[in-house]
Amino acid sequence: MKPYALAAQAASLKQKAVVVTFGGGARDDETFAPDGQQNIPHMLKELAPRSTFFTQVVNRGILGHYVATASIVTGVYETFNNFAAVSPGNPTVFEYFRKDLRRPATDAWVIAPSNGFNRIGESSYKGYGPGLGAGVILPKRLLATALTAGNGEAFDHLLRDNYESSAYSPIIGGTDVEMQQLLEVMKLSVSDFLSRARNLASPDELSVYIARQLMHRLAPSLLWITLHDIDVAHSGAYSLYLEGIQRSDRLCAEIWNTIQSEPEYANKTTMFILPDFGRDSDLSAGGNGFQHHRTGDPTSRTTWMMVLGPNVHENTIVDRPVESTDLVPTLGSLLGFDARLCQGKPLHEVL
Amino acid sequence: MTPLQLSAASFSSYPAKAQQIAVSSLPLLRQLPLAFTPFLLKEIRDADVKFPVELKELEDQLAYLQAMSAEQLAKEMRPFAGLTLNAALESSDWVKSPGQFLEQLSAHLWASHQMDGFRSASETYVRQFHASLAAVPLQAPRVGIVLAGQGIARPLNRPVFVKLAREGTLFTQVKPGDGIAVVHSALEERAAKYPAPYAHWNLDGGMASPLKGFSSVGYGQLAPVREALTAKMLAAYEARHFDPEMLRTNLANTTFQSLGIQPTGDAPLDHFSLTLLTEGSGTQIYSTTFVQWAAREALRRAQPLTLLSRYAPRQREKPMNELLSGDKTPSQQETDPNGSFVDAEMGAYYTWLNQQRLSGADQSRFLVWFENQPVALVISPAHKRAAVDSSPVELADLVRKVLLS
Numbered sequence: 001m002k003p004y005a006l007a008a009q010a011a012s013l014k015q016k017a018v019v020v021t022f023g024g025g026a027r028d029d030e031t032f033a034p035d036g037q038q039n040i041p042h043m044l045k046e047l048a049p050r051s052t053f054f055t056q057v058v059n060r061g062i063l064g065h066y067v068a069t070a071s072i073v074t075g076v077y078e079t080f081n082n083f084a085a086v087s088p089g090n091p092t093v094f095e096y097f098r099k100d101l102r103r104p105a106t107d108a109w110v111i112a113p114s115n116g117f118n119r120i121g122e123s124s125y126k127g128y129g130p131g132l133g134a135g136v137i138l139p140k141r142l143l144a145t146a147l148t149a150g151n152g153e154a155f156d157h158l159l160r161d162n163y164e165s166s167a168y169s170p171i172i173g174g175t176d177v178e179m180q181q182l183l184e185v186m187k188l189s190v191s192d193f194l195s196r197a198r199n200l201a202s203p204d205e206l207s208v209y210i211a212r213q214l215m216h217r218l219a220p221s222l223l224w225i226t227l228h229d230i231d232v233a234h235s236g237a238y239s240l241y242l243e244g245i246q247r248s249d250r251l252c253a254e255i256w257n258t259i260q261s262e263p264e265y266a267n268k269t270t271m272f273i274l275p276d277f278g279r280d281s282d283l284s285a286g287g288n289g290f291q292h293h294r295t296g297d298p299t300s301r302t303t304w305m306m307v308l309g310p311n312v313h314e315n316t317i318v319d320r321p322v323e324s325t326d327l328v329p330t331l332g333s334l335l336g337f338d339a340r341l342c343q344g345k346p347l348h349e350v351l
Numbered sequence: 352m353t354p355l356q357l358s359a360a361s362f363s364s365y366p367a368k369a370q371q372i373a374v375s376s377l378p379l380l381r382q383l384p385l386a387f388t389p390f391l392l393k394e395i396r397d398a399d400v401k402f403p404v405e406l407k408e409l410e411d412q413l414a415y416l417q418a419m420s421a422e423q424l425a426k427e428m429r430p431f432a433g434l435t436l437n438a439a440l441e442s443s444d445w446v447k448s449p450g451q452f453l454e455q456l457s458a459h460l461w462a463s464h465q466m467d468g469f470r471s472a473s474e475t476y477v478r479q480f481h482a483s484l485a486a487v488p489l490q491a492p493r494v495g496i497v498l499a500g501q502g503i504a505r506p507l508n509r510p511v512f513v514k515l516a517r518e519g520t521l522f523t524q525v526k527p528g529d530g531i532a533v534v535h536s537a538l539e540e541r542a543a544k545y546p547a548p549y550a551h552w553n554l555d556g557g558m559a560s561p562l563k564g565f566s567s568v569g570y571g572q573l574a575p576v577r578e579a580l581t582a583k584m585l586a587a588y589e590a591r592h593f594d595p596e597m598l599r600t601n602l603a604n605t606t607f608q609s610l611g612i613q614p615t616g617d618a619p620l621d622h623f624s625l626t627l628l629t630e631g632s633g634t635q636i637y638s639t640t641f642v643q644w645a646a647r648e649a650l651r652r653a654q655p656l657t658l659l660s661r662y663a664p665r666q667r668e669k670p671m672n673e674l675l676s677g678d679k680t681p682s683q684q685e686t687d688p689n690g691s692f693v694d695a696e697m698g699a700y701y702t703w704l705n706q707q708r709l710s711g712a713d714q715s716r717f718l719v720w721f722e723n724q725p726v727a728l729v730i731s732p733a734h735k736r737a738a739v740d741s742s743p744v745e746l747a748d749l750v751r752k753v754l755l756s
Binding site for chain 2: 061079080081194198199238283295
């Protein structure tokens with residue numbers, strides 16, 4: 001290895017990245033557009049001024065949450081059935097990161113909303129795949145394990161983890177982390193875990209609680225959190241969709257504050273926040289506005305991204321269109337790995 | 352099977368009117384590409400339960416295509432013929448189950464990155480078809496009325512109807528008088544003046560009051576249907592082998608009779624009510640979603656002259672901590688009036704947008720009243736946009752102006 005490469009790798013050892021995606025697409029109308037700003041006070045007033053803000057992040061792939069998240073983590077527009085229990089077809093960011101930088105399994109984690117995401121941590125790509133990906137934590141599944149049987153409505157309701165299709169039953173399997181293993185990491189008993197969950201208002205709050213525990217105990221260098229409460233929009237209740245956005249806004253600020261307060265993260269962590277895509281426009285006759293993301297219209301394909309960190313320009317707006325597949329090569333440049341099979345390009349504005 | 356192989360026998364499973372239309376359209380259907388034919392067949396298959404306006408639109412569409420020469424038709428269909436389908440689609444029973452085919456087609460188009468091209472082709476086709484139609488004057492301007500805010504005792508400390516307020520005049524000193532009764536009697540008068548089947552609609556998030564001359568659909572009245580459907584869906588989920596395709600097919604083929612519920616005798620209206628619950632998302636759970644979706648579908652399908660939508664408080668969404676606390680109170684027994692009002696504000700906006708997509712949009716009228724509160728908003732050619740009128744006005748006068756101006 002050449003000296004400059006060694007230096008780069010040494011520098012990257014100190015770098016960490018936290019990615020937060022909203023796995024229920026959010027529209028500009030309810031976030032950064034004038035009508036939506038009241039829903040995101042934390043992102044607007046606390047985070048945006050410290051960020052480089054990309055106003056047009058286009059997702060040209062399939063607008064289903066699992067396949068879209070898989071496209072973001074691979075940097076390639078994946079084409080599998082959104083409701084199938086399959087691994088991404090291309091190497092994930094976690095595999096590039098761990099293989100290139102020889103990082104242990106404890107250094108890359110995904111916290112994802114539902115059973116359907118249990119294979120998001122590693123691909124089926126030859127030369128990558130099993131053993132090289134991220135640990136996947138599915139908080140609702142952990143909760144289901146911890147809950148005693150016969151909790152009726154609570155159990156059913158919490159496991160209703162897919163708002164996109166009522167006719168969906170994921171096949172259990174994959175590489176998610178088992179209950180006992182996680183509780184050991186978090187140094188919690190099952191009853192402590194449940195007690196904590198009983199004080200939280202939503203599955204996303206549980207996800208962020210777990211993220212904070214992981215950050216404190218293991219300090220992974222690459223942490224990916226997919227929030228999902230917003231996707232209640234598929235039920236058609238606008239107020240619940242707005243509540244989901246408001247909660248995500250608050251949780252993003254909490255994650256950022258955790259980054260600042262944890263010595264392992266402060267001043268060496270770059271945080272990326274982006275919805276996986278938008279939702280249908282009010283003006284698309286073929287859709288029903290915020291409720292779904294089925295038309296493929298520009299509003300459903302276009303969203304925003306906020307990047308914050310020690311080496312990121314503050315209060316900077318980037319109006320050129322970029323793609324959601326640009327995130328992984330950007331992480332590659334930041335952390336020092338080569339996302340060689342990506343379709344996207346590094347975002348030079350934050351490097 | 353390809354469209355070219357279609358014969359009269361292909362439609363033997365179709366209901367009577369649908370079969371008659373399909374058979375008489377055979378020469379046309381045989382010339383269409385596979386990526387398009389099932390769209391038309393889905394419409395034809397439902398002919399027996401279509402509203403008069405949509406049946407006329409189907410006939411117009413067939414006539415539009417039949418009037419083309421072979422070259423013109425090939426040109427019109429070129430974007431659809433150019434789509435690449437897969438073997439599963441080609442071998443599926445798209446004649447008997449065009450709806451299922453379309454779902455699979457949609458998934459295929461997304462996966463093969465052909466969705467954008469398809470969307471563009473569809474929009475062009477619909478635009479050209481509509482442009483070919485001669486404008487038919489309406490009996491009277493369309494009117495949409497939305498009642499929102501049941502269950503809220505005091506005025507809210509925030510601006511209301513913000514999106515709609517940009518389009519019309521907000522009245523802030525409305526005297527409700529007899530309230531809903533005022534609205535009902537004025538609407539019945541209008542229906543009597545312009546009688547026509549399915550031209551006047553009354554949608555309610557609770558129990559729909561029977562209004563003379565109106566087609567009424569109430570979330571409350573449909574409770575037995577909702578319960579039967581929920582039981583059917585739960586049984587499917589809990590089956591040893593859950594088959595989502597089968598569930599979709601079963602839901603699509605559901606009838607009042609198959610649920611053990613007595614039909615009302617109005618087949619198109621029964622079918623309409625049922626599809627709100629079998630095809631809508633969230634309509635089974637939230638009454639606010641039900642009203643918004645019902646208004647959208649009524650406008651899209653029946654193109655009514657008058658549409659009244661009344662929102663009722665929906666069930667409250669319980670937070671996780673309450674669900675985990677062991678509280679056994681069924682969600683349906685608790686309501687969320689404030690959240691429901693937010694839903695209704697957006698629902699009213701969508702209803703107005705959907706009304707504006709219909710003919711006569713430049714003359715249409717729209718009124719939304721914050722029930723039992725002194726706030727209403729009117730959009731009409733006679734009312735200024737983005738204006739506020741704080742002079743005292745009777746609700747009855749506002750309604751009359753909207754209906755008669």
